[in-house]
Amino acid sequence: MNGCPDGANLLTDNPALYEARFPDPERIAGRWAEACLARYGAGPRVLDVGCGTGRDAEHLHRAGRAVTGADVSAAMLAHARVHHPGPRYVHADLRRFDLGEDAFDAVVCLDSALLYCHTNDELDGFLASCRRALRSGGLLVAEMRNGAFFLGRTELLDAPRTDCFTWEGVVHRSTTTLRVDRAAQLLRRSRVWTADDGSPPVEQRSAWRLLFPQELRRFLDAHGFEVLGLYDRPGPRTDPPWHEGAAPEETTGAPGTADGDRLHLVARLRAPR
Numbered sequence: 001m002n003g004c005p006d007g008a009n010l011l012t013d014n015p016a017l018y019e020a021r022f023p024d025p026e027r028i029a030g031r032w033a034e035a036c037l038a039r040y041g042a043g044p045r046v047l048d049v050g051c052g053t054g055r056d057a058e059h060l061h062r063a064g065r066a067v068t069g070a071d072v073s074a075a076m077l078a079h080a081r082v083h084h085p086g087p088r089y090v091h092a093d094l095r096r097f098d099l100g101e102d103a104f105d106a107v108v109c110l111d112s113a114l115l116y117c118h119t120n121d122e123l124d125g126f127l128a129s130c131r132r133a134l135r136s137g138g139l140l141v142a143e144m145r146n147g148a149f150f151l152g153r154t155e156l157l158d159a160p161r162t163d164c165f166t167w168e169g170v171v172h173r174s175t176t177t178l179r180v181d182r183a184a185q186l187l188r189r190s191r192v193w194t195a196d197d198g199s200p201p202v203e204q205r206s207a208w209r210l211l212f213p214q215e216l217r218r219f220l221d222a223h224g225f226e227v228l229g230l231y232d233r234p235g236p237r238t239d240p241p242w243h244e245g246a247a248p249e250e251t252t253g254a255p256g257t258a259d260g261d262r263l264h265l266v267a268r269l270r271a272p273r
């Protein structure tokens, strides 16, 4: 079996396959992000970090914003420029980037991209970079896995999950195993791909920081951000998902709950003291 080191990723190396595998035809993630930006009166200049295929960046562009999409994957950026034109696309590592001072009114970071900051130093690097990039009063909008979901729950860890789909006439099967690395506070994923075209199995490994709400609040405060919203639902990847017209954050149940498997953040950069 071929092994991919952390960083190599069959899906992000094949953006069209990524979009087919994780379809979002109604652009719910982009719409949710736009609803958050509109609700808190963000200005037009938006940076989408970890922009991936560019579909969310394009949605924000179509909503009238001046968007920069940033990603570390050359394949994703190339795909975004062709298939989701409008935004400017740049290569940047979200763990430490410099795209100019006061250059943006908002930073958007969707689909757990923030959790590629595995260490505290990397989280500090991300938030310091956001602070430099944002004007005073600028917004940080993020959507990610919720580390607190794993407290007392093992349902995602107990057994490998298998999936199957057909792509360009080839049947692909994946077996995904998740485990918690408690010392590193990471959720580690091993995914083994097989295809019926005779190619050898490939193992792809990824990891996400298991970040807890109170811990995130402390990081944000230390970097000058005021939390406006931190809650589990509704969002683009919750069940049921957020829908157009609904408030971007829960208003009917207990606001600010963190029981679900996703976490949604809206924070504002405070004026310098």
Ligand SMILES: C[S@@+](CC[C@H](N)C(=O)[O-])C[C@H]1O[C@@H](n2cnc3c(N)ncnc32)[C@H](O)[C@@H]1O
Binding pocket: 012, 049, 050, 051, 052, 053, 054, 055, 056, 070, 071, 072, 073, 076, 092, 093, 094, 095, 110, 111, 112, 113, 116
């Ligand atoms: C889950 S995908 C998000 C995709 C995007 N929201 C979409 O739907 O197309 C995460 C993205 O983060 C990018 N990424 C991973 N590590 C990164 C890093 N250190 N800096 C910037 N981008 C990174 C990957 O290349 C990938 O495109």
